[in-house]
Amino acid sequence: MVLETEAADQPVMRRYRYRRLLPDSLAVLREVRALVLSLQNDAYLTASADTLQWQADTVRVRLYVGEPFRWARLRNGNLGDALLTRAGYRERFFTNKPFVPADWVRLQQRILSEAENQGYPFATVRLDSLQFTDREIAGRVVLDRGPVVYFDSLQLVGATKTRKQFLMRYLQILPNQPYSQQRVDAATRLLKQLPYLRVKAAPEVRFAQSKARVYLLLEDRPANQFDAIVGVLPNPAPGPTQKRVQLTGDVTINLRNLRGAASSWACSGAR
Template sequence: MIHRIKYELLLSFFLLSTLNAQSIQNIEINGNITFNDSDIKSWIQLGVNSPVYPGILDSIKNRLADNLARRGYFNASFEGTAVLQTADSQKVNLVINVDEGSPTYFQNIFITSDDSTAIDQLQSRFDFLESQVFNEYQLEEIISEILSEYENKGHPFIKISIQSIQFYDDSISGNHLADVKMNIRRGEKRSIDKIEIRGNTSTKDYVIVRELRIIQGEEYSQENINELPKRLNRLRFFQPVNIPQYYINSRNEGILLIEVVEKQTNNFDGIIGYIPGGKSNQKGYVTGLVNVVLRNLFGTGRSAAIRWQKLDRFSQELELKYLEPWL
């Protein structure tokens, strides 16, 4: 009995090792009508020479079912899908049979909102979907557009939730239908009442605020906030700046939080030497090059540069630069 168990374990291990060493030689797709072969291959995330692994058929079927459902085909089946060994057992051929089934159509889209005056306008955004094949990506695109519009008009905390999707069959046509119910809560209109800055150890707060070009009390706009890192990065005082966060404090004020990490903005390089006198009555002299650059002078955003150069005993150069960026 013990020898039999060992034999079965060794056989299982051998088969598993053989399967792991194999790769795909060819992928054959049959039965698909609406979606082409390239769609199917992109969904299964496999190609020629991809390794074969345990459970590969289940992965293929699950990925196909998920992608078809997102595009309105909830009744697909994959009967006869198989992994076939080649003659030398080093490669396999994938045979994928796809029966897409009948699509599901949007029938009704019901909208509720805390803004009763906007319901008709919001509803009209989804009207074109009715009687179209259910498509998750189209639905998400419209939702994303609405979110962006409200976020750019003073509503940072807008929420859109799909409360239910009811699937049923039409008793007359037999078509698969779906009713979608969603709620849109725009939330209170907000403004940027204060700017909070963290992480700046050298750069003054007013330098950062001035570069943001935000007027205290202005209406919240996500589009404008997304542009703020570009303005701060142009200063070259900080590591790449992330998109600022927005929150409401205990006083019900809208706070824009700017977090920065300062980087080295000053440079010093140079070389100094001494040339001794060539004759008994001739004194030696100092020679060299010194270059000092201060890109954020005292944290004010101003910059200054000093360059000194002396190549011989008879001449030297001194160059001074100063930049006032706010004139």
Template sequence: MRVCFLILFAFLIVGVGHCPAQDFFRVNWNNPQGTSHQFRTFSSRGGAAELMDSVSVEFRSLGYLMHYWEEIEKKDTLTFQLQPGNQHSWKAIKQGNVPEEWWKKLGSPPLYYSGPYTWMETLVKSMENEGFPFAAVRIDSIETEDTYLTGVLELDKGPLILWDSLKVSGESRTTQKYLQLYSGLVPGKPFSQKEFESGVRRIRRSPYFQLDSIPYLGFQLKSAAPHFRLKDRRINVFDGVVGLIPNQNQPNSMLLTGDINLQLYHLGGKGRDISLHWQRPNFQSQNLDLSAKESYLFGSPLSFELDFSLLKQDTTFVNRGVSIEFGYSISEFGNIRFFNRRQAGDLIGGFESAEVLPSYLDFRWNSYGLGAAWNMLDDPIFPRKGSTIEAEFSIGNKNLVENTAIPGEVYQKFDKSSTQLQAKLHAEKHVYLTPVWGMWIRMKSGVLKNDNLFLNELSRLGGLRSIRGFNELYFFADRYAFLNFEQRLFFGKGSYLMAFGDFGVINNPFTSPQIDRPRSFGLGINLDTDGGLFSFVFGMGKSAFQPATISQSRIHFGYLARF
């Protein structure tokens, strides 16, 4: 028994010594171009096998159809060496049943090995956008000759699919007709995957509503019906303050003052907007802005907007303006608009003793213009990244109106009728740095050109929406450019702390010096609450007419009650 045990032990020792035990597995291969040698080392055979499969797929896609792996064992390492073999390519790809129009449109397939497959993917995607979402193509009747291949294309177009009426559900008042026009998915037109993706992007960027779930397509009876579940955004605005103060011009009477802002959007679910802004800061001045917009006028791709504005500046002048505008969307990101704008200015005070024309004057200006906008922001309400740019140009005839309170001879050296032009540019950029840190940069500029310009027709700047640290509409300018720069620290989707700097160049031909370079710095907070949007900004501004002192600093409040 003892002898048998010793013989068995000796046999096991000898057997183990001859059993292969690999500690490492190495995968070797040369780049397809033969420019460099690649290798990886693994502690398990499974890891090496996964890499070998990936490398094989790459070599096969390049035409090395006969490649194989050679195993080389040395000590404790098993090496897998790739032997690529010869590279195959196509000698000819025959048209087969591919329609001639597609063959001419895409050209013949390239003859390197993966060329026809890339060409086939392009063909299928093109047919998806022409009403054939189930199209398929393959290479049939493949023949080999040495390292050359010959094949014939075989196309199965599948049924022609047309757009059906889209379906709208969810907590939204949006009408089916409006959404069809807005998305561009018109019933009866051939199905297009590209149009569907573009329509989804447009809906995601709508200021009126947002997607409440992932949209999907329903196919039946050779038709495709897109389904959208929507939820309206809270974008309607109403806020205001109304007060009564003693009327200094009429004793024992009261004067209504205040600030009212009303903005109603997407009325009836049809993209119909109206807005009203009235402000009367004191008994001498007030301004009023009214606006109404109708989207897809009479079912056409045109939008229509009507605006009216009135500005009464103390006891000096009153300005009125009416504009009619037609807009047209040229893509999911851009639109153009054409407008006619009529503006009038009338003096209030008397100038019987005037020997020269005053800074303010009666005028009438009728202009026609063109505007364009390109919007690439990621969100229409609270963007975090992206950019937008708007440009506008108008030209028209301006007439001076003689005021009976001013001697007629002072008008003689001026052209009563002249050509006047105006141009504006607005660009902004949102930079996403981290989830809690971002930047906002905005530039605005404008020019009003005429040999006879008067103070009551100049652009007005200053305040919370332009150059902070100054009173609202503090500056008059015929030419201006300013830059707003903010660093934002986010603590919510639309809530953030800010540090800002505003820098401007303004030309006012009625002041000395004419060119002013206002700048301001400050801090602020923007709060997005359930009740609305609250803004608080502290700014210290400096210009040629305002020193940078604490006593001259400004606190800007803003509140938008959304519903």
């Protein structure tokens, strides 16, 4: 593969690595596509492969690089300053800086993560009031929150005697509290820390009428402990009423999740 660009674009292209020897035409197309996407991800939004000329076992690719786009300014639209700060937004990061799509995607993901942990799992983020001047982009970041959603209840599916009320407190998934995706995501990890429960699948959430019902697929697993060792030892100095041998033993009992309330009872003894 032979790559042809304008002389002014050659210094830019030296930063990029691509394969020149490829096994077939499909591999060539994939390599060209990956190169164009890399340029666009680095703010060269108008980069394109204008022509591909096939000559026997050689292909000549005419590549247009263009100029990099920059943020003129990205302003706060309707988001609270606290939410933007928690999402990692700083205006200086989006003022007179290269427009890197990956940075904008990461900012959207962080804003949405904050929103869905505050009761807005259906929120969306968009750019508003976009302005293009030469190679600069200006706009406002706007959050469409959607309906506020509250936890409704916790539903247990499977053969378990663990009480629902205990798991609601343990997982902090409480009725009429704002929905939090973070708590749902943490549920599996927390449940796996309980030795008497087996998690059969990831939690399932069903939404209806601004309520979220969380389903947990669980089953009990044996976790009680009963160990006993019994032995017979000679009695070196038996008394008049004692036998020549004596029994000795060590017993350990550990009962967990009594009555499904996660309480435990343990005892041990030796003789």
